Amino acid sequence: MEQGSVWLATAELPRHPALAADLEVDVAVVGGGLVGLTTALLVARDGARVAVLEAAGIGAGTSGRTTGKVTSQHGLIYADLADRHGGDVARGYAEANQEGLAKVAELAGQLPVDCEDSRLPAFAYAVRPEGRERIAAEVLAAQQAGLPATGTTDVPLPFPVSAAIRFDDQLLIHPGRYLAGLAGAVSAAGGMIFDGTRIGEFDKRGNDGVRLTAVNGVRVHADRAVLATLLPPGLVGGYFARTRPTRSYALAVTLRGPAPEAMTISVDDTPTRSLRPWRSDGLIVVGNDHEPGAEADTEAGYRDLETWARANFDVVSVDHRWAAQDYRTPDRLPYVGRTPFSSRILTATGFAKWGLSSGTAAALVLADLIAGRPGRPWQSIFDATRIGDAASVGRLIKDNLSVGTEFVGGRFGAAGDPADLAPGRGGLIMLDGNRLGGYRDPGGTLHAVTPTCTHLGCPLHWNQADTSWDCRCHGSRFDADGAVLEGPAVEPLARHEPAE
Numbered sequence: 001m002e003q004g005s006v007w008l009a010t011a012e013l014p015r016h017p018a019l020a021a022d023l024e025v026d027v028a029v030v031g032g033g034l035v036g037l038t039t040a041l042l043v044a045r046d047g048a049r050v051a052v053l054e055a056a057g058i059g060a061g062t063s064g065r066t067t068g069k070v071t072s073q074h075g076l077i078y079a080d081l082a083d084r085h086g087g088d089v090a091r092g093y094a095e096a097n098q099e100g101l102a103k104v105a106e107l108a109g110q111l112p113v114d115c116e117d118s119r120l121p122a123f124a125y126a127v128r129p130e131g132r133e134r135i136a137a138e139v140l141a142a143q144q145a146g147l148p149a150t151g152t153t154d155v156p157l158p159f160p161v162s163a164a165i166r167f168d169d170q171l172l173i174h175p176g177r178y179l180a181g182l183a184g185a186v187s188a189a190g191g192m193i194f195d196g197t198r199i200g201e202f203d204k205r206g207n208d209g210v211r212l213t214a215v216n217g218v219r220v221h222a223d224r225a226v227l228a229t230l231l232p233p234g235l236v237g238g239y240f241a242r243t244r245p246t247r248s249y250a251l252a253v254t255l256r257g258p259a260p261e262a263m264t265i266s267v268d269d270t271p272t273r274s275l276r277p278w279r280s281d282g283l284i285v286v287g288n289d290h291e292p293g294a295e296a297d298t299e300a301g302y303r304d305l306e307t308w309a310r311a312n313f314d315v316v317s318v319d320h321r322w323a324a325q326d327y328r329t330p331d332r333l334p335y336v337g338r339t340p341f342s343s344r345i346l347t348a349t350g351f352a353k354w355g356l357s358s359g360t361a362a363a364l365v366l367a368d369l370i371a372g373r374p375g376r377p378w379q380s381i382f383d384a385t386r387i388g389d390a391a392s393v394g395r396l397i398k399d400n401l402s403v404g405t406e407f408v409g410g411r412f413g414a415a416g417d418p419a420d421l422a423p424g425r426g427g428l429i430m431l432d433g434n435r436l437g438g439y440r441d442p443g444g445t446l447h448a449v450t451p452t453c454t455h456l457g458c459p460l461h462w463n464q465a466d467t468s469w470d471c472r473c474h475g476s477r478f479d480a481d482g483a484v485l486e487g488p489a490v491e492p493l494a495r496h497e498p499a500e
């Protein structure tokens with residue numbers, strides 16, 4: 001079993017040099033995931049001089065670790081959107097995602113890479129009888145939103161369901177290959193891509209564009225900047241306080257026999273199970289949603305998924321396992337467009353684990369805004385400067401209060417003797433009178449960092465399964481040597497050289 005995304009292990013992602021000298025472009029796209037690459041491609045095809053500035057490498061973020069379903073069916077959402085915001089917003093969300101889906105299908109068809117794209121139905125199902133009513137309401141709301149939705153109990157799963165909603169003609173892709181194809185297309189369209197280039201500062205220059213500074217000090221001057229970083233870095237636009245991180249575990253397993261020819265997701269009040277086929281006999285199993293930094297036993301989620309997969313399918317082997325995260329907004333609508341900070345700094349965030357379709361729709365909006373084209377009819381529902389309705393703001397305050405509790409209360413976990421850390425294990429340690437985060441690598445070397453998040457100072461929690469230091473406040477993650485893995489943090493953790 002390999003630790004890491006099956007999509008990254010089975011795609012040839014192009015590598016690019018880091019940005020080494022100051023640069024001037026029309027559009028700087030920060031982030032080389034699906035949203036950044038799609039935006040860069042559209043903007044380059046519009047004739048702009050564009051550079052993608054990626055902290056690690058193409059697909060290093062969530063896009064390389066997704067389930068790969070490109071669908072307008074996002075669990076149960078349309079009845080809730082209609083209820084909270086009205087039928088027009090539910091319809092706008094549906095149209096945006098259908099347009100995103102169509103764009104992915106179009107691009108996948110053009111790219112010189114086999115993206116393993118195929119059309120399949122998508123089902124959201126309830127096993128428990130209590131789910132029937134919610135499914136019935138969702139079928140109605142989805143149909144009213146103009147989607148190809150029907151109610152059914154006929155779902156290609158090895159167990160009975162009490163109710164389900166079926167969307168026809170949805171799309172599956174191999175996310176790694178799709179990203180590789182997008183990156184190649186950006187370069188072919190004249191766009192530049194730089195890996196290993198983490199942007200730490202954004203400085204609006206009035207009418208003179210935006211200046212971006214990488215952590216190595218290199219600067220980019222751009223007319224417009226697009227923050228396609230899953231969540232805008234640092235404090236930009238206050239998005240860290242207007243979203244919550246949500247993380248899931250994933251397995252790629254081989255079955256004895258073919259996998260069900262459908263995308264499915266459970267909607268019961270039990271840990272989510274999201275499935276899709278890969279190869280002829282492979283199944284991707286995703287679930288056990290949680291907030292990063294919140295799980296005391298990070299192996300438990302993987303174990304639970306595997307136990308469920310083995311109980312329901314004839315599993316020959318578990319081949320890959322990984323985890324990934326995304327951000328959700330309090331009103332269930334992503335933020336897309338200009339930031340409150342500046343009309344020259346645009347963003348797209350808050351896809352709630354459905355950003356392949358809605359992130360592609362976001363890229364269409366961003367490219368329109370940059371080109372000065374008239375907006376799409378549904379664009380305003382994603383307004384990235386909105387504050388939100390009273391209920392959403394109330395939910396946000398409640399969520400942020402729990403983060404405040406973490407800030408105060410999360411610092412008091414027991415710290416052990418570093419000598420007690422077995423190879424491959426990490427945790428809080430006391431070293432020379434300092435409370436540090438320690439990890440003993442399989443070769444026996446101790447790595448020590450200050451376990452305080454460099455974003456806003458929350459305490460970090462050791463994630464044994466993914467060997468990282470995770471922040472519960474806004475989802476920043478750091479490796480055992482303190483390098484930023486993801487989240488709004490930009491600066492690494494302070495490292496200590498333990499003398500053992």
Ligand SMILES: Cc1cc2nc3c(=O)[nH]c(=O)nc-3n(C[C@H](O)[C@H](O)[C@H](O)COP(=O)(O)OP(=O)(O)OC[C@H]3O[C@@H](n4cnc5c(N)ncnc54)[C@H](O)[C@@H]3O)c2cc1C
Nearest residue numbers: 031033034035055061062063066067069199353354355356
């Ligand atoms: C477990 C899981 C399963 C999912 N499954 C699905 C699915 O089946 N269908 C679906 O539609 N959606 C799914 N999603 C959601 C979807 O994958 C994401 O919404 C989407 O990939 C987000 O793309 P992105 O480009 O915004 O972010 P990312 O892919 O995370 O890209 C952001 C990039 O920005 C870079 N970056 C970050 N900070 C900086 C910085 N300061 N400077 C430079 N670069 C920076 C990162 O290295 C990263 O490469 C899933 C999400 C999860 C967590």
Ligand code: FES
Nearest residue numbers: 453455456471474
């Ligand atoms: S991510 Fe904000 S404090 Fe850690």
